[in-house]
Every structure is written in C-alpha cells, then in structure tokens.
Amino acid sequence: MLFFVDTANLDHIREAAELGILDGVTTNPSLMAKEGISGEENILNHYKTICEIVGPDRDVSAEVISVDFKGMVEEGKKLAGLHENIVVKVPMIKEGIKAIAYFTEQGIKTNCTLVFSAGQAILAAKAGATYLSPFVGRVDDISWDGIGLIKEIYEIYDMAGYETAILAASIRNPLHIVQAAKAGADVVTCPLSAILGLFSHPLTDIGLEKFLADYQKANA
Numbered sequence: 001m002l003f004f005v006d007t008a009n010l011d012h013i014r015e016a017a018e019l020g021i022l023d024g025v026t027t028n029p030s031l032m033a034k035e036g037i038s039g040e041e042n043i044l045n046h047y048k049t050i051c052e053i054v055g056p057d058r059d060v061s062a063e064v065i066s067v068d069f070k071g072m073v074e075e076g077k078k079l080a081g082l083h084e085n086i087v088v089k090v091p092m093i094k095e096g097i098k099a100i101a102y103f104t105e106q107g108i109k110t111n112c113t114l115v116f117s118a119g120q121a122i123l124a125a126k127a128g129a130t131y132l133s134p135f136v137g138r139v140d141d142i143s144w145d146g147i148g149l150i151k152e153i154y155e156i157y158d159m160a161g162y163e164t165a166i167l168a169a170s171i172r173n174p175l176h177i178v179q180a181a182k183a184g185a186d187v188v189t190c191p192l193s194a195i196l197g198l199f200s201h202p203l204t205d206i207g208l209e210k211f212l213a214d215y216q217k218a219n220a
C-alpha cells in the first residue's frame with residue numbers, strides 16, 4: 001500500500017519525505033487555503049515546490065476548481081504541464097467524469113475526488129481514473145461506515161478487473177490507516193499526524209528504555 005501525505009504544508013511534506021516512506025502527496029483547495037496560498041501564480045508555484053520536495057516518480061494531486069468540462073480540461077492541462085509528478089484531481093460530477101475520460105485518452109493521470117458511494121466508484125473506473133478518492137472520515141462523520149465503503153469498492157474493482165487505484169482519503173487517525181490496508185486500499189492519504197501515530201506503542205518505549213539502561217549498567 002502506498003503512503004501519501006494529505007497536506008499543502010511544506011514542512012509536513014518535508015518531514016514525511018525524510019522518513020523515507022513517502023510515495024506522494026494529495027492537496028485540495030481547502031488545504032491550499034489553510035496554508036495561505038492564493039492567486040493562480042502562487043498556487044502553481046506551490047505545486048511545483050511540492051513536486052521538487054518529493055522528488056521523481058511520486059504523484060502529487062492538484063485539484064481543478066472549474067466545474068464545467070471546458071474549464072476542467074483547460075485547468076487540468078495547465079496543471080499537468082507544470083511537472084511530471086502532477087495528477088489532475090477532478091470532482092465526482094458529470095462534467096468531471098467527462099473530463100476524466102478525456103484526460104485518460106490524453107494519457108494524463110487523474111484522481112477522482114469527493115467519492116462517497118460504490119456507484120460513483122464504478123463511474124470513475126469506467127472513465128479510466130488513475131486514482132479514486134473515497135472520503136473515509138467524512139462518511140464516518142455522518143454515522144456511515146467509511147471503511148465499509150472501501151471494502152465494497154475493493155470487492156467490485158477486484159471482480160470487474162478495474163485498474164483504478166483505491167486511494168483512501170479523509171483519513172483522520174492511525175487506526176484508519178490500518179483498517180484501510182485491511183480493506184484493500186491501494187493508497188492511503190493522510191495528515192502527517194496520522195502517519196506519526198503509527199509509531200506509538202508503550203511497549204516500544206518501555207523496551208527501548210530498558211535496553212539502553214541495561215547497556216549503561218553493563219558499560220559503566
């Protein structure tokens with residue numbers, strides 16, 4: 001399973017990259033706004049900087065803000081031309097599916113976002129999306145089963161032989177990461193805090209403290 005970090009914060013991206021386990025980055029307009037990035041030129045430069053930080057062969061999702069086919073195609077081409085790592089992130093709406101089918105024809109990678117149902121997942125796979133982003137946390141937020149959705153999509157994609165990668169998004173904690181892996185997600189995208197949370201185990205801390213103390217005693 002690939003690990004993407006879901007942020008536009010450059011320090012978080014650097015920290016995740018330095019761990020040596022980072023496979024890519026996803027962003028969205030809210031995450032860009034959170035970092036105070038606005039204006040077309042600044043936004044495009046920020047995407048380029050992210051691509052340079054993560055290095056070659058690591059996908060970076062950059063989201064279009066148009067909601068019509070023509071606008072999405074124009075924006076998507078501009079984004080894709082920025083850097084070879086860029087994946088065009090497109091919302092799960094009719095015009096979005098048309099745009100994904102177009103980008104697929106053109107050999108441009110896509111990430112279909114704002115996915116909340118298995119039906120939507122089928123549409124995105126039919127259009128040839130590279131990645132599909134079902135929002136686990138936001139489904140949980142309304143008392144439905146986000147991880148159950150990942151399992152359902154995995155089952156369908158497996159049976160139908162769809163090649164679209166399931167990118168579990170809206171991951172909020174380390175348990176979501178483990179559950180997404182068990183559910184068959186190909187990728188998880190999560191905040192740095194969720195990735196760092198995977199390290200935590202009290203027995204690791206206690207065990208390390210004892211190893212070091214015993215070493216000190218023996219080598220005093």
Ligand code: G3P
Binds near residue numbers: 027028135137170
């Ligand atoms: O990038 C989409 C997704 O990961 C958003 O997560 O926490 O805002 O629901 P969240």
